[in-house]
Amino acid sequence: MTDFSVSLTTEQAPTTWGENARFSITDNGAHIHLPDEGDNLRVIQQAARRLDGLNIPGVTLTGEWTAAQQWAFAISYTRARNPGEIRWCENADKTDLAQKYRALLFTRKLVNDTPEDLSPENLANRAAEWLKEVGGDHVTVTQTVGEALKDAGWVGIYNVGRGSERPPVLLEVDYNPTGNSDAPVSAVLVGKGITFDSGGYSIKSSEGMLDMKCDMGGAATVTGSLGLAISQGLNKRVKLLLCCAENLISGHAYKLGDVLTYKNGQTVEIVNTDAEGRLVLADGLLAATATGAPLIIDAATLTGAATVALGHDYHAVFSMDDDAREAMLQSAKNEGEKFWPLPLEAWHQDRCPSAFADTANSRAQKGGGAGGASNAAGFLSRFVKADGKGWIHLDLAAAYHGSSTPEMPVGATAAGIRSIARLLHDYA
Known part of the structure; x- marks a missing residue:
């Protein structure tokens, strides 16, 4: 050059x-x-x-x-x-910067690629291939695809993705550098991988749909974070779960008024098919909780409400565990990345009531109504341990810029990968 x-x-x-x-x-x-x-x-x-x-x-x-x-x-x-x-x-900074930049380039490219090129299976495959590249023989991969999701009881991913001709996928990556197949899982990362979000029958406007290739930003962010942590010498067993689907309209698509029954018995009435991210994440959180890991981080471009609150500069942090929330915020501070806490209480579970199920997936009004980001986090809290110990939910308001600014280019930012990678190293 x-x-x-x-x-x-x-x-x-x-x-x-x-x-x-x-x-x-x-x-x-x-x-x-x-x-x-x-x-x-x-x-x-x-x-x-x-x-x-x-x-x-x-x-x-x-x-x-x-x-x-x-x-x-x-x-x-x-x-x-x-x-x-x-x-x-x-x-002395050169090697560290090169590792972080490699993860940034991977994350940004994955988010910026067109939704035609990035099907749910393609997203899962590319994430797995990159982690195998950086993690070598310590990485094993399992995929559950299409009708097999229904058979396995992963009702959120299956129903959100069944409207598309390209099947939904639950990707599980197991990074285990210990050499012991019985080693405990230290952390699980869960990512929302909606490769395109039309809104389903609660269809978005053309303007609102334009940037929806970025709705798999959570999946890209946690994959980039794990790859970065591995390249930095992560010596703990960590699992990655990506909940991948296209939210499209067809004769096979899920509908308003449907009721989904999850593996933990929770029933969910669909009052907004555009509140699909929390439906797929619920499956991922159930799978993550089953591992017994002391740390679970889910990441998603989940709500417009988080962007209204924080703009495109900060990621929103939710947790019912004060120690876990503070650990996430401290990691972000140490890395110079912008994260900000928003409220989450146990009663936020009840902010989306339903007469036909344990809960609705949102409120039947634009954006889910007031407090939409906290209400979405409350919905997710139904699918982790009751006290929320060790669980952190990240609503990635700063993951993507629809237009350039004086400081940032248009498109994906990869903001947060450094902070999550640091937390994987530091969290006891």
Whole structure:
């Protein structure tokens, strides 16, 4: 690639670049001019976006950069289509940054790919292949596909996905570096893998449907997180469960008024076929709880309500376990990623009542009504241990940008993979 160097400086930009300029071009690259005070990382991100707009094949980061500064540049410079190459500074951070960046590229590409190319089976296969690549012989894979889901009792994934000609899938990946087949499972990651969400019979508008290729962002995020943790030397047994389906309309699709009976006996009335993510995650959480793992993290682009609350900058964190919630928030703080807690109490289970079942899957109003993100988390809490010990639910409001911003490119962000990977290492 062309040796286009990018360096940081605290000197003011030449006057020819304008007053308060934070970016200037040199003979062989560019300088990013940092302010004496303020958010230096944001300045770096904005400069990276401007460099990306020049369609440079690649850049070399030179001079003095911290790891956080290099990462801020990378997440903003890396556009969705034909991203430029990055050469890291030759310092102690290089290997760690390369591992994280590899996981970021995998996660973003998976989310950004077209829904035609990314069927439920394709999503499961690509996730499994990547984890085998990084985990080698320590990784084993099981898939339950199509009608076999019905036979096995995974009613959420089966019913959400049965409207599509491309069958739904429950993927289970077992990463076990201990060499002991009886080793306890330390953690389970559960991801929502809706490869396209039309809303079903509760159909979305054209505008609302445009970006629904990103509705498997939870599956991509937990897969990227596990792959990153493995590449960092994870020595614990961890399982990954991806709940993969297309939510489409057909003569075979599930309908409003249907009642699903889950393996734990919970009955659920369907009052909104566009509240499908929680239905597939319920199966994944039941399977995760059955392992006895002390830590369960589910991740999903689940509700518009979380985005209303937090915008596209933070992921929402829900837990009934104060210690688990604080551990997630601390991991995010240590990694410099933005997570924010939203309320979840035991009584949130009862916020979607039904006269025909134990619960409805939402409320029969737009967006699920007030408190929709907490109500969705309350629904999910029916499918873990009653006290919610060790369970963390992540509503990924910051997983995808439908349009570019001064700091971020359009498309998938891969935000959160570093924090989840860290928690897998650190959680006792």
